[in-house]
Amino acid sequence: MTAADVSSAAVPPPRRPAPLLTDDNAFFWEAADEGRLVVQRCQGCGRLRHPPRPMCPDCLSLEFEVVPLSGRGSLYSYAILHHPRHPAFDYPLIAALVDLEEGIRLVSNLSGVEAADIEIGMELEVGFAATENGGAVPVFRPVGAGQLGGAS
C-alpha cells in the first residue's frame, strides 16, 4: 500500500459540489479557492454588491474592483435541512443566511454549533470548506467555536 492509499483511506475526499463559474461570478469563487472572502465594489459609486452582476444598479457603471471582506457577521436566518438528502452532504445540514458587517448577505453553512444552540443574531466568522474539485467555499462558525469540522 502506498502512502497515497493510506491517506485516501483515512480522510474521505470532499464531496461538496463545486460552484458553477461564469464570467460574472468567477472572481468570488476563485478567491474562495484561495481562502479569501471578497466582494464586488463599484468603481463609479463605491457600492458593494452581491450576488455579483456586471452593472451597478445605482450608477450604471460597468467598472468594479474586488475587495476583501472581514469575514465577520451575524446569523440573519437558518434552516436545519433533514430531507430530502443529497449524497454530497451529511445531515442534518445547517443552511444559513449570514449578514456580514459590510452589509453583504451570503447563503452558506453553519457548523461548530449544536442545533439547539443556534440563535438568530449570533456572531459568526468565516472559514473555508473543501469542494470535490479541490477548491473551497466560504462557510461559517460561531466566533470562538474553533476549527470547522468536516464537509458540512
Added chain:
Amino acid sequence: MSAPGSSFAGKAAIVGIGQTEFSRHAGRTELQLACEAVTAALDDAGLTPGDVDGLVSYTVDPVEETELVRSVGIAEVAYSSRIPYGGGGSMGVLLHAASAVASGAAEVVVAYRAIRARSGATRFGGAKVAPSPTSGHSGTTAMQWCMPFGVLTPASWMALNSTRYMHEFGVRSEDIGRAVVQLRAYALTNPAAWGYQRPMTLEDHQASRWIVEPCIHLLDCCQETDGSVAVVITSRERADDLPQLPVAIGAAAGAGLFEQEIATDHYRGDLSVMEGSVALARRLFGSFGFDREDIDVAMIYDAFSPILLMQLEALGFCGPGEAKDFVAEGNLGPDGSLPCNTNGGLIGEGYIHGLNLVLEGTRQLRGTAVNQIPGARTVLVTASRTGAILSTR
C-alpha cells in the same frame, strides 16, 4: 400612478375549465396530460380547438407549444406568451390572456399547465445539483449561490425566509399547522384532492417528520402531483353566447421588485415580509374598483404553509405578524371572513404548479365548488408576484 388595468379590466372572462385526474403516477407524458385538460376545458366552454388562437403558459413548462398545437389540432396561433417566475408567475396567465383578448391580439386564449411533479424524471421537490447557473426564467437564479451549500430544494430555499418570519413575529410551527388543518379539512370532501377522505389533526401535523427545522414539517408541504389543468379565456361579449356562466377577469396584475427572487429570495433586506405580494396587492386593490372587503374567497399559492401566512399579511388581510391569530380565529374556514383555498389548496388538493387554484376560483363563482361558499361573487387568485380578481358582479 395611472390606472394600470382600466383598459382591459372586465373585458375578458373565463368560459371553460378542464382537468385530468390528479395522481402520483399519471403513466403518460405531460404532453398527453395537457392535451386531455385543454380539450376538456374547450368542451366545457362549448368551443373547439379550431376556435383557439392564443396560448399562454409560464416557465418550467414541460410541454412544448408546437407539440400541443399539433396534438390538439390548433390551426393558427396569433398570440403566445410565457410568464417568467415559474409558479410565482402562474396567475400571470390571466393578465396576459385578458390583455390579449382586450387588445384584440387574440380572441380565444387557452392557459394550461401539465406536470409530473411526482413521477417525472426528477421529483419536483427533490435535492438536485443545478447543471447551469441560469434558471430557465423561473426567477430562481440565486440557486447557483445555494448549491455548494446543499440548499438544493424549494423547501430549503423558502425555509430561510420562513425561519426569519417566525423569529420576527414569534410564530410557532403549530400556528402554521392550524392553517394546514383548515386546508386538509377542505380537501377531505374534494374527490379530486390528494387529501380526499384523509383526515388530519394538528397532532398529526406536529408529529410528521421535519423536512426543514424549525418551519416545515412533512405536512406543511404541497403534494408533488401528476396532472394537468386548463382554462379558456375569451371576450366578455363572446362569453355571453357560450354555455357557462362567464367569470370576468376583473383585475389582473404582476409585481416583482428589485432584488426579489422566486423561492431563492434571499437578498432583500427584510425577508419576514413578502414585499412582492405587498406590491401586488397595491396594484390589485388600487384602481380596479375592488377592495379587500369584496373578496368572498381567496386562492393563495401554498407550496409550503409558511408562505400562506406570509401572503395573508402581505396582501393586507391582516397586519404583519397577525396571520397566526387570523388563522387561529378560523378566518380561512367556510364561515370565516376569508374562506381560503377551498379545494384544499396546493397542500390538500395537489400541486399543478398553482393553476389548479384558478379552476377552484372559477367553480366558486359558478356555484359548482365541492365546498361552495354561498353567494361567492368575487374571488382573489394570487401566487406571490402575480394575481387576479375574478368576478361575476
